[in-house]
Amino acid sequence: MLKDLVLKNRSYRGFDEKFKVSAEILKDLVDVARLTASGANAQPLKYLLIADEEGVGKMNSLTRWGKMLKDVTLPHPGQFPTAYILIVVDTGICKDPNKADTDVGIAAQTILLTAVEKELGGCMIGNFDKELAAKTFLNKAEYVPVLAIAIGKPVETIKLVEVGEDGSTKYYRDETDTHYVPKRKLEDILI
Numbered sequence: 001m002l003k004d005l006v007l008k009n010r011s012y013r014g015f016d017e018k019f020k021v022s023a024e025i026l027k028d029l030v031d032v033a034r035l036t037a038s039g040a041n042a043q044p045l046k047y048l049l050i051a052d053e054e055g056v057g058k059m060n061s062l063t064r065w066g067k068m069l070k071d072v073t074l075p076h077p078g079q080f081p082t083a084y085i086l087i088v089v090d091t092g093i094c095k096d097p098n099k100a101d102t103d104v105g106i107a108a109q110t111i112l113l114t115a116v117e118k119e120l121g122g123c124m125i126g127n128f129d130k131e132l133a134a135k136t137f138l139n140k141a142e143y144v145p146v147l148a149i150a151i152g153k154p155v156e157t158i159k160l161v162e163v164g165e166d167g168s169t170k171y172y173r174d175e176t177d178t179h180y181v182p183k184r185k186l187e188d189i190l191i
């Protein structure tokens with residue numbers, strides 16, 4: 001069921017580094033994303049597949065994880081993702097990269113749901129050095145990186161909880177490193 005996939009599709013920030021995600025698997029994920037909706041059907045997104053050790057290492061150093069968790073640095077050593085998909089807006093197709101935001105969200109969620117269906121998982125990373133990513137990985141000035149998606153074999157325990165009385169939506173961890181993600185109740189979001 002789609003809802004089961006959505007429930008399993010958490011933002012994972014810890015992976016089994018022994019499980020190497022291949023470029024072929026990444027290609028399969030993008031092959032599903034390319035079939036989704038796109039404003040005016042312009043399809044301005046391009047995808048860079050990063051599955052080689054050197055490229056993944058570079059992306060690991062450009063990405064920032066779980067910034068709300070003040071006393072932990074994630075991923076933990078030895079738990080980095082083994083692949084990335086860098087989503088790029090081709091400004092030759094869509095001049096203003098911000099105008100492609102909705103397309104980016106649709107594509108990113110589709111990629112992650114497909115990954116979960118394959119018993120993998122990942123995390124959307126908006127907090128990365130986009131300028132350096134462009135310099136390091138992209139060979140065309142028209143290509144503007146907008147979102148990185150880390151992919152790997154998750155090793156984390158993540159639990160959804162209801163937003164409490166204090167109204168905080170901040171995710172948090174307990175002493176066993178279980179990650180909790182507060183979600184608003186249905187009755188609180190229907191207007």
Ligand SMILES: Cc1cc2nc3c(=O)[nH]c(=O)nc-3n(C[C@H](O)[C@H](O)[C@H](O)COP(=O)(O)O)c2cc1C
Nearest residue numbers: 009010011064065066067124125126127128171181
């Ligand atoms: C557009 C977008 C950008 C995100 N960027 C980051 C990021 O840079 N680093 C990170 O650790 N998580 C990032 N996340 C993951 C969110 O923190 C996560 O979705 C949120 O905590 C809810 O957890 P869940 O995805 O498991 O429901 C991003 C999520 C989205 C949708």
